[in-house]
Amino acid sequence: MxxxxxxxxxxxxxxxxxxxxxxxxxxxxxxxxxxxxxxxxxxxxxxxxxxxxxxxxIKEPDVMLPADTQSTQLNNKVHTFIVEPIIPKPPVKPVAPTPAASPASPAVTTKAFREIRIVPDLTPVTTTIPDQNDFAQAEPGLVTAAGNLPGTVPDVLAEADSAIGTGTETSSPFEVVEKMPEFPNGLAAMYKFISKHLRYPAEAQSLGLQGNVVLTFVVSATGEISDIKILQDIGGGAGEEAKRVVSLMPQWRPGLQQNRAVPVRFTLPVRFRIN
The missing domain is CATH 1.20.5 (Single alpha-helices involved in coiled-coils or other helix-helix interfaces)
Structure with missing residues (x-):
């Protein structure tokens, strides 16, 4: 197949x-x-x-000649080399790191301590006792004097009011009495009360105002404070501040004259001082 x-x-x-x-x-x-x-x-x-x-x-190799050789002949050619001496670079000193600036400590704000002193009015009260010789020339008793007085003599004489005062009658305040008004618990308690409530006004502080503020006020027959007045002021609101504190005082023990409570005018100096 x-x-x-x-x-x-x-x-x-x-x-x-x-x-x-x-x-x-x-x-x-x-x-x-x-x-x-x-x-x-x-x-x-x-x-x-x-x-x-x-x-x-197959490039021709570079031939380095000594530093003092300027030219040579290679392969039937003249080659010129310029050789610069190698100068070692100076060692570089390490730069010390700059220490980081420490954060500035916060400024300490100092505030002057302002001491408020309350100086009591320690002016002694002098009571003049009359000389006993003055009473030797006096002639006690009634004396009838002659004269021709015009007018009529009333048949009824007004009866003198023999009521003893209750101590609430309105009259001019006394300047000096037998027993002067007194703050509850005494002068030390009053100074403590004033120091607690008194504030040095900002305006007076900023202006550097200091000195005595003298106040006068009336201690009524029932012990209330009234009629507060500024007799001497240093300005900057100091007088008004002292007046405000006096108005806050509690009820005083009233002054006594002949064992009867009477209104008495009281003088109080308050010293403002910046330390």
Whole structure:
């Protein structure tokens, strides 16, 4: 039995696309020649690179001459070298790090302590006792005097009011009495009361005003404070502040004259001082 073997040509993609078309020129020819063009371009690139590498390999080596040699002859050529002596660089000193500035401590605000002193009025009360010799020339008793007085004498004389005062009658306040008015629990308690309630006015502090403020007021027969007046002031609201504190005082023990409560005018100095 005879078997025949043949080769079947396999059509390329270009043959299928250009089947029945003109293949003599144009796109078909470009497609057929493209692989060969790629091979040629690759070969040229490789050859160029090979020649460049050979040039680097066979390049003349650089010859370093001593520092005092200016020229030499190699391969029948004169090569001139300029060799500069190598000057070592001075060692660089490490720069010490600048210490970080410590944060400034906050400024301490100092406030002057202002001491308020209340100075009592310690002026002694002087009572003048009349000389007994003055009474030696006196003639006690009734004296009848002659005279011619016009007018009529009433038949009925008004009876004198013999009622004893109750201590609440309205009269001018005394300046000095047998027993002066007194703050409850004494002068020490009064100074403590004033120191507790008195405030140094801000205006007087800022202006640096200090000194004595003198007040006068009336302690009534029942012990109430009234008629407060400023006799001496340093300004800056100090007088008004002292007056305010006196008006807050509790009821005093009234002054006594002949064992009877009477109104008495009292003088009180208050010292404002800045330390």
């Amino acid at each position: 005879i078997m025949e073997t043949g080769f079947l040509s396999v059509a390329s993609f270009d043959d299928i696309v250009f089947e029945g078309r003109n293949k003599a020129y144009g796109a078909y020819v470009l497609r057929q020649e493209y692989p060969m063009q790629v091979v040629k371009a690759t070969g040229i690139a490789l050859l160029t690179a090979f020649l460049f590498l050979i040039g680097l390999v």
